[in-house]
Amino acid sequence: MTEEKVLVLIKPDAMARNLSGIIIHDLSQLKLKMIGLKLVSVQKHLAEKHYEVHKEKPFYPDLLKYIMGEYHNVHSIIAIAYNGENAVQKLREYIGLKYPDEADPISLRGRYGKVNSKTKNIDNVIHASDSPENGEKEISIWFDKDELVE
Ligand code: GDP
Ligand code: MG
Numbered sequence: 001m002t003e004e005k006v007l008v009l010i011k012p013d014a015m016a017r018n019l020s021g022i023i024i025h026d027l028s029q030l031k032l033k034m035i036g037l038k039l040v041s042v043q044k045h046l047a048e049k050h051y052e053v054h055k056e057k058p059f060y061p062d063l064l065k066y067i068m069g070e071y072h073n074v075h076s077i078i079a080i081a082y083n084g085e086n087a088v089q090k091l092r093e094y095i096g097l098k099y100p101d102e103a104d105p106i107s108l109r110g111r112y113g114k115v116n117s118k119t120k121n122i123d124n125v126i127h128a129s130d131s132p133e134n135g136e137k138e139i140s141i142w143f144d145k146d147e148l149v150e
Contacts, residue, residue: 004087005035006129007138008080009067013123016072019112023126024080026108030094032084036139036148039076042068049141062121071119079142083150088135091128100124 008027010020040046047064054060069075082091096107099122103110113124129135139148 001085003083003085004132005135005139006032006082006087006091007127007135007142008082008091008129009127009142010078010080011123011125011127012066012069012072012074012077013116013121014112014125015069015074015077017112019125020078023108023112024078027080027082027091027094030082030084030087030090032082032087032090034080035083035150036079036081036143038079038143038147040079040142041076044068046141050138066121071116071121071123081139081143081148088129088132092130095126095128098122098124 010023014020014023044064047067048055051060051063051067054063065071067077069077084090094107096103096109096113098109100109100113100115103113105111108126109124113122115121116123129138
């Protein structure tokens, strides 16, 4: 089987709740190789580029606010690049479905996600690329080549 690259983002709700350590710890059991990791202060241009695929959706403006930390008063998030066999499926299964109440209770979103009672935002904790192609593309959006180890 060939190796795949995946971008993971620890989203602002998880940062606000100090869940980054436990999430990185939990993800380590997937035995993927970390090839990049950094704290990022997400500016509008980066948010728009990352979520370009959703730009026609009604929730797009809210999604930009969410990933930029405006709902959680958070100024940076953690971006991680992983590489490994079957990395997309392993990570997508482990993070769980988009809506926390539909996610497997043992998945990260099932365990830590919730709909925010005040903002109604889907606070779903984490992003992971949904295909090897998007993994490559998203990693190139978030990381310079010299920030990655192979
Ligand atoms: P994912 O790949 O599992 O993260 O899900 P999608 O690619 O469908 O959506 C990307 C992100 O947009 C989700 O993780 C949510 O943060 C957000 N999102 C998706 N659908 C909705 C929605 O209906 N309302 C709101 N507020 N946010 C949404
Ligand atoms: Mg997606």
